[in-house]
Amino acid sequence: GEEVAQTPKHLVRGEGQKAKLYCAPIKGHSYVFWYQQVLKNEFKFLISFQNENVFDETGMPKERFSAKCLPNSPCSLEIQATKLEDSAVYFCASSRNRGRGSSYNEQFFGPGTRLTVL
Amino acid sequence: RKEVEQDPGPFNVPEGATVAFNCTYSNSASQSFFWYRQDCRKEPKLLMSVYSSGNEDGRFTAQLNRASQYISLLIRDSKLSDSATYLCVALNAGNMLTFGGGTRLMVKP
Numbered sequence: 001g002e003e004v005a006q007t008p009k010h011l012v013r014g015e016g017q018k019a020k021l022y023c024a025p026i027k028g029h030s031y032v033f034w035y036q037q038v039l040k041n042e043f044k045f046l047i048s049f050q051n052e053n054v055f056d057e058t059g060m061p062k063e064r065f066s067a068k069c070l071p072n073s074p075c076s077l078e079i080q081a082t083k084l085e086d087s088a089v090y091f092c093a094s095s096r097n098r099g100r101g102s103s104y105n106e107q108f109f110g111p112g113t114r115l116t117v118l
Numbered sequence: 119r120k121e122v123e124q125d126p127g128p129f130n131v132p133e134g135a136t137v138a139f140n141c142t143y144s145n146s147a148s149q150s151f152f153w154y155r156q157d158c159r160k161e162p163k164l165l166m167s168v169y170s171s172g173n174e175d176g177r178f179t180a181q182l183n184r185a186s187q188y189i190s191l192l193i194r195d196s197k198l199s200d201s202a203t204y205l206c207v208a209l210n211a212g213n214m215l216t217f218g219g220g221t222r223l224m225v226k227p
Contacts, residue, residue: 041126107164
């Protein structure tokens with residue numbers, strides 16, 4: 001598609017429940033990124049993929065967070081045993097390629113999934 | 119200390135005013151810089167890339183000073199529709215974006 005698509009728009013979970021978020025990157029984009037935005041505009045990088053391969057996972061909380069980008073499927077971000085502090089908006093972004101020019105590395109963001117953990 | 123620092127504002131300006139935002143970054147290895155705009159917790163949208171030579175897009179002018187690790191955004195002739203949060207963003211190794219905390223602008227009639 002021409003836009004990054006994210007589902008669901010809103011997700012409410014009780015503490016300890018699992019949450020799974022989905023992202024379909026723009027067609028033809030090789031890179032997918034997940035960011036977490038908590039209150040006060042604090043964005044945190046979580047993980048990136050180059051096609052189906054993990055490219056950088058330095059931002060991922062190791063214990064409860066996992067992510068995948070499988071061929072012919074939307075990418076997913078899964079949180080096992082959610083905690084109150086996981087409440088945030090999770091944005092997915094995609095970029096065409098990785099190159100020296102900014103036109104190659106411009107990241108386009110999806111509308112986000114708002115996760116509320118009660 | 120955050121890697122990308124911005125004044126959170128809010129900046130309250132009248133329509134037609136000129137307003138400038140500043141941003142500093144601490145990672146000298148950052149490769150590229152951008153200004154993104156975010157409305158009411160919607161997704162960030164790219165406003166413009168920032169180059170050392172300076173670049174202008176209509177009423178918006180962005181400037182990068184690598185020696186001082188300083189980035190600026192100037193908005194001329196402010197419109198009501200410019201009201202938003204402006205995010206200063208650095209692109210680091212691995213194509214990872216590092217965001218500043220954002221500067222909130224409110225343009226009033």
